[in-house]
Amino acid sequence: MNKDLILRLSKYKRLLSKLKALGLERVFSNNLGDAIGVAPSLVRKDFSMLSLPGNKRGGYDINLLIEKLDIVLGRDKPQEVILAGCGRIGTALMQYEEFRNEGIKIIAGFDIAPENVSKTSGVPIYHIKDMKEFVNKNDTKVGIISVPDSAAASTLDLMIESGIKGILNFATIELRINNKDDLRSKANGCTIHNINICLELEHLFYQVNVLNETTTEEN
């Protein structure tokens, strides 16, 4: 499955959970399409490809959809994350309420100076040198990097060495896995997503200052 499809499935899942909370039991492809901004035919195509059942008259059973999507998205397994770099962004993420709503849990924070990190989030904070042991013991697979740029590359190495397989990077240095790297064997199957807030803003400035386009919508 490609990234667009996975993102759509996650969006269906989130919307369906909200509709369920409102007491709805069934939903039509055009409701989902309207809310997510895609054609109803694409919603039906996504669901039929995944063998998700539905019919023209009655629509889709919300409970059944949620159950199937959870399996497809691997959400039936625990969504536990570690975080490296407990500065301002890191601390904000440890206290991010949306994670709780989505079933995502930051189970530990790592920092070079754990004694200076505020404990208000309730997330235990350890020294960065203890990451490998923690990850092995807890079989954690996903990590967030929110360290200063100068420490981003070494933190990536440490996460890969610890056995982390999915990394969300907030440093403004774009992290990639170097094929020539000694860590290559351990990096096998590791995926990195870079969220570069500066680049996103720069792109907006570019569009606003230079392009003066007509209505554009993007993700």
Add this chain to the structure above:
Amino acid sequence: MNKDLILRLSKYKRLLSKLKALGLERVFSNNLGDAIGVAPSLVRKDFSMLSLPGNKRGGYDINLLIEKLDIVLGRDKPQEVILAGCGRIGTALMQYEEFRNEGIKIIAGFDIAPENVSKTSGVPIYHIKDMKEFVNKNDTKVGIISVPDSAAASTLDLMIESGIKGILNFATIELRINNKDDLRSKANGCTIHNINICLELEHLFYQVNVLNETTTEEN
């Protein structure tokens, strides 16, 4: 220009600034390609399309490249941003040091309860009802939304009504411009980028739990 090209140009710009700070004066397309993860031929194509000068023997003049890229990227104009929603993520962004390094400045924060927001960032905080007046007076074009999901849609309306043309949205609700909207005439030319941290993590979980792919790299 498409988004990929703009992002590449921003990356060249950032890297060149760092190389300049190290005392370098000239750079070759393969240096840039290596650092950014693209083929040297693509670097040369990007630069020739933009009429950026260079030659095989001497490489590119770093100062000249930075100057040209600044103009192309609209970076010769001030990069001032407002922010709506001064909770944990908003406050972390107001104190984000990388913005300073990149010439981006959050010039005001807006909140429904400005009296409760910490002033440690040095950014002035106003009531959200004062946004329109502020934006008009300062001719601000770019805004960040970091309000709770329940307030995201109304904040988008307020930003558009105020005249903001580029919006970076951190709420987990995907904001789009509704074509049927009364605000359509004002929304003309408005671009929204959605950064959904939950979706990014869910995508990583999906890849880690379900796919178990071989080495993958993504942005």
